[in-house]
Amino acid sequence: MATKLNMLPEDCVSTIVSLTSAADASRLMVASSSLKSAAESDMVWSTFLPSDYSSILSRTHSQINFSSKKDLYFQLCDSLLIDGGIRSFSMNKISGKKCFVLSARALSISLSDEANHWTWTTHSTSRFSEVIELKSIPSIEIEGSLNTQDLSPNTTYGAYLMIQVTDRAFGLDSIASEISVSKNECSVFNTAYLSPVNERKQQLESLLFMNRRRMMEKLVVEGEGRRPIKRDDGWMEIELGEFFVGEKSENVKMNLMEVKGHQLKGGLIIEGIEIRPKSLD
Numbered sequence: 001m002a003t004k005l006n007m008l009p010e011d012c013v014s015t016i017v018s019l020t021s022a023a024d025a026s027r028l029m030v031a032s033s034s035l036k037s038a039a040e041s042d043m044v045w046s047t048f049l050p051s052d053y054s055s056i057l058s059r060t061h062s063q064i065n066f067s068s069k070k071d072l073y074f075q076l077c078d079s080l081l082i083d084g085g086i087r088s089f090s091m092n093k094i095s096g097k098k099c100f101v102l103s104a105r106a107l108s109i110s111l112s113d114e115a116n117h118w119t120w121t122t123h124s125t126s127r128f129s130e131v132i133e134l135k136s137i138p139s140i141e142i143e144g145s146l147n148t149q150d151l152s153p154n155t156t157y158g159a160y161l162m163i164q165v166t167d168r169a170f171g172l173d174s175i176a177s178e179i180s181v182s183k184n185e186c187s188v189f190n191t192a193y194l195s196p197v198n199e200r201k202q203q204l205e206s207l208l209f210m211n212r213r214r215m216m217e218k219l220v221v222e223g224e225g226r227r228p229i230k231r232d233d234g235w236m237e238i239e240l241g242e243f244f245v246g247e248k249s250e251n252v253k254m255n256l257m258e259v260k261g262h263q264l265k266g267g268l269i270i271e272g273i274e275i276r277p278k279s280l281d
Helices: 010-017 022-031 033-039 042-048 053-058 069-076 197-210 212-218
Strands: 080-082 087-091 098-103 118-121 131-134 140-147 155-170 177-183 186-192 236-245 251-258 266-277
Touching (some): 022 042, 042 069, 053 069, 069 087, 098 140, 155 251, 251 266
Parallel strands (some): 177 236
Antiparallel strands (some): 080 087, 098 266, 118 131, 140 251, 155 266, 177 186
């Protein structure tokens, strides 16, 4: 293919490459030095940028300087703080599809400003200036929302609650939490546990040892609820659900609630909710 493209004028090559993908253009730049100029041209990389990239740049937390559209593309693939630092934006390097993270400050968390229930603090591994830690509360209600116009159209997205569970955690999995993703009138519900399998087992064994009879009366049999899995950034995530983004603008709500157990809970740290494509298609 590179040999045939070498026979065409550079602007023709750029037009052809712009119909492919950022991954294809990157491979072509490496494969053929004679096509490198055409493959890295602004004409090509402008087509790979989201149509609203100017609006995204206006929302960034700090100034973004770029020497070319290719340079801008790869800068946008990194996590950029936007909207005063309470959200972050990035693109998938392969597909160019948009991803967002809503920080804990961008979420609606019941009683989050009550110092005896929650505390706002910093965390060395967080991309945000603040995370929120649960001190003690009988019920948890967390909700995030986003309009689909911020996302890539014709794409299936997943929503993931990003958490950590401290060594001092208690009561988090007395019963499963209810999770859901809603778009307009359509809602999908599931259940989830906030602790990984081994940590939850240790907590239950400890509680059973302290008061076996009381725990046996209150312990809810574990079902098929989702569990946190480890991420590469040191956090854990629970998939709250998925939704499809079409061509029209719609509001999406993502929830986690545990309001039925009435047992005190603590030791949960929340960084935010990530919304990212489910695949690279």
